[in-house]
Amino acid sequence: MAPFQRFSDQTNAAPLPPPPPSPSPFLCTANPSPTPHPKIGQISSIVFRLPSVKFTGQLDMEGALTARGRVGIQDFVLLDETTEEAFLSNLKKRFNKDLIYTYIGTLLVSVNPYKELDMYNSKQMDLYMGVNFFELPPHIYALADNAYHTMLTEFNNHFILISGESGAGKTEASKKILQYYAVSCPSTALLNTVRDKMLMSNPVLEAFGNAKTLKNDNSSRFGKYMDIQFDSEGEAVGGHILNYLLEKSRVVHQNHGERNFHIFYQLVQGGEDDLLHQLGLERDCQHYKYLTQGECAIVSSINDKNEWKTVKNALQVISIDEIDTNHLFGIVASVLHLGNIEFDPDSKGRALLTNKAALRWVSNLLGVDAHTLQEGLTSRKIEAYKDQVLSPFSIDHAIYARDALAKAMYGQTFTWLVNRINESMENKDSTRKTVIGLLDIYGFEVFYVNSFEQFCINYCNEKLQQLFIQLTLKSEQEEYEAEDIEWEPVQFFNNKIICDLVEEKHRGIISILDEECLRPGEATDLTFLDRLEDKMGNHPHFVTHKLADKVTRKTLERGDFRLLHYAGEVTYCVVGFLDKNNDLLYRNIKDLMCQSKNAIVRECFSTMALDSRRRPETVATQFKSSLLKLTEILMAKEAWYIRCLKSNESKQPGQFDEALIRHQVKYLGLMEHLRVRRAGFAYRRKYEVFLKRYKPLCPATWPHWRGMPADGVEVLIQHLGYLPNEYKMGRTKIFIRHPRTLYATEDAYERCKHELATRLQAKYRGYRAKGEFRKQKEAATKIETCWRGVQARKEREKRAWAVKVIKKFIKGYMTRGEAKNTDNSEYLVFVRQSYLNRLKLNLPKTVLDKTTWLTPPAVVKEASETLRTLHYRLMVRKYVRGITPQKKAQIQMKLVTSSLFKGKKDGYPQSVALPFLDTRISEQDINPKVLQLIRNERIKYTVPVVKYHRNGFKPKPRQLILTQTAAYVVDEAKVTQRVVYSFLKGISVSNLTDGTVVFHITCEDPKQKGDLVMQCDHLFECLTKLAVIANKQDVVTVVQGSIKIETQPGRESAVDFSTGPEPMVYKAKNGHLMVVTTRARVR
Ligand SMILES: Nc1ncnc2c1ncn2[C@@H]1O[C@H](COP(=O)(O)OP(=O)(O)O)[C@@H](O)[C@H]1O
């Protein structure tokens, strides 16, 4: 049933690839260049002027290339082939995985998913904040963020054009962008309120300006352009809304399946009981004529009750006070009451008002006189010769007047609301702001019956398409010309022809409509159609029943005209065109409203009345001029595009209606856009700017290029290795054909930037480190100095101390002889101590050592003596403890020897060290006979001796054996002499070293042979033993010179002793025995 025809079928628009041989009149060539570019051929490349700012340093081609998503391709520019099939298939692939966004370069294509996707949360917002455009999957936040950052860096104005047909998701998109800015921009408490107002203006405007249509349950029935103002810090500081042509006719009439504006239902469903009572309303939509025509007051997808709360709250946020709020709802209610006012004909066919109750409520709520109101609704004042005459209305007339009042009231109130919102969002600070404009305007719309509103809406879309073409293609071409770059033409569909058809002065449809409205005489919608047919008869985009060929005529009613829009053909029914364009309100009603006690109504109608002397501009003309203004506003800004596509007509999630989408892709010019993006030069930049950015990449241009910027760029790109076909040098700009070239450069720049940063960092770190080092060194020096000072002071103290000590020492030394006093006390202590220490190390080691005892200083003489005694005692004690019994016996013997000979006989000292043996002859050497003989007497000692014979002193070797009782002189087996000890009266030896001994024997015993003279080598030993055994110590005598002997009783002789050079024993001439010894060595 939709009278949409396939765009391509009708127009041959954008017939890519190769166009038909004779291009259709709808095809324009961007530059009618006589020689098409040889390389590219007929369909050559051009570059849409996608604002070059979008390719600021934030792009990352690598990102885009690698971001070929797992599902389809994220940027159509990267499609292998630019066919519609490939395009749709990619779109579908992504849509099926809920990936509703895809780029064409920096244009965002969005497909309405008709379901909530979890991709608009704050986490996602964070993710996209300040991130390069192509680094993350396509998202509306990425576009919003890029526009924002470009605005900040370039300090210029931007707008985001959101286009697409009704229900494609434009309003949602604009809300998402607003929310993104609300979250991502820096803010203060003050700005938060501005931000809240911006956000909350939406539910209010939607309540009053949106309605359920067949296409969209929340269709915007007005156009909206919202500027968000940012200060240089990027804070959102204010906002301003421009509204366009509210579809007022909806207030009084709704098509089947459609609703009036949301606010009516919200009030009736959600309004508090008190409020409804005050307003005289029933909680039932069916009660109101204006709400029941579409027969769908209650819709499951819309929760009017909840929305009511939201709107009430939002009204507070945007600073609409209680009084105004009451007035506002008074108006809404009075519109509903107005709709219920009906008329009956009287006998003359004049209108009589029937529902007085409704009338009273209206007069009540608006604060106007009920009677005058009734008069105004049923008649009009005619001025005739200064008199005012009431001319009664027919029923139709009265209905018209009633509806006109309802529409005017509602329409004016809407404008009032927008103004109030603007006031509350206004930023009064005069510093320069940059803005991002959001254009969310009704999309291209085709209904079963299309009227004046659709005509305006679709005209608006033609204008926006025109703007798009202008902003992209045409300016592109102009730039090429300006830059003296050869234009590579591309064919595109230029819809200027349709815009002209609608808006051209004197010849366009609007002009003709206005003429019909103004001309005197009986002008009707049909006469208007006639005029159109007259004037547009052979226009290729205009068809009526009369003008059409046979086939087409079948699709047209008599009262229809059809426009072949760029987006497709739309048939309009002319009924109502004149009235809607005139939008007339009778004077008496207007005047009455100016006296209203409802402040809003009074205000609105008073401003209307101001210029009532002039005939007001028609609605179409007003709309035309507001669009013109809009175009101017937009032309002064950098453009960003969001193209919204509707996935299906039935608002179902997951349904991808290929035919529907194919159609939208076509009329939104997406394929053209894509081809253009892939063709000509994707990027251009002023030489200065390009050089300034990329000069670090070439040693010749870094850090300064002194020549012309263009030359610098040339040097730079030669260095970077650009190929000749990758770029062109214009007059003031460089043109780069492929994004990849730029991306590569950008990547290099990014790397280089990091290197530079690293270098700077390194330098800075070096600088810091040096500073740190210097500081440390200074600190070290300081510490060193202090330490040296400390050391020096210590040294000085030590020396002072030493001097004192030495002085004291010397003084002590000098007075050491004195009794202990203060001067010498320490010295003496020292002397004592040092003596004791030395003594400790030099003690005599043996008892016999009598010489090594250290000579003590005077002060310790006494102590030394005591110590010495102690020490010797100690040694003796040790010695004594260490000796064996044998040794003891030996010593006792030696003691006896000592007592006998010490100091008396020479040779004694030498004998001391020689130990005594037990005996000198072993028992075997004694003759057994002798042994037998003396068996009863124990042998105590034996020694070999030389016995001198009594007569003549002949020496004879003998053994001397000492027993317990007697001494035996033994010659071999014979005892030559036995001396019983009791007869031994004396024993004599000389004082010399000889070994001669004389035993003096008592002569009473006749058996005795006289004294015994012997020579014994072990004299001391032998005599000591004898003395001990025989207890004869007292009889041993040491004699000097000579010993008298009795050789026989009575016969005396002597042994004489002398010293001589040789020891000798001989019988001297005097008959004595002469013993000569050598002189003992004096020790
Ligand atoms: N991004 C989206 N995610 C989910 N649903 C969406 C999205 N965009 C649009 N819609 C649905 O489509 C409906 C129509 O969208 P809307 O923005 O009002 O269309 P338009 O303004 O283009 O007429 C919305 O009410 C919503 O249900």
Ligand SMILES: [Mg+2]
């Ligand atoms: Mg909308």
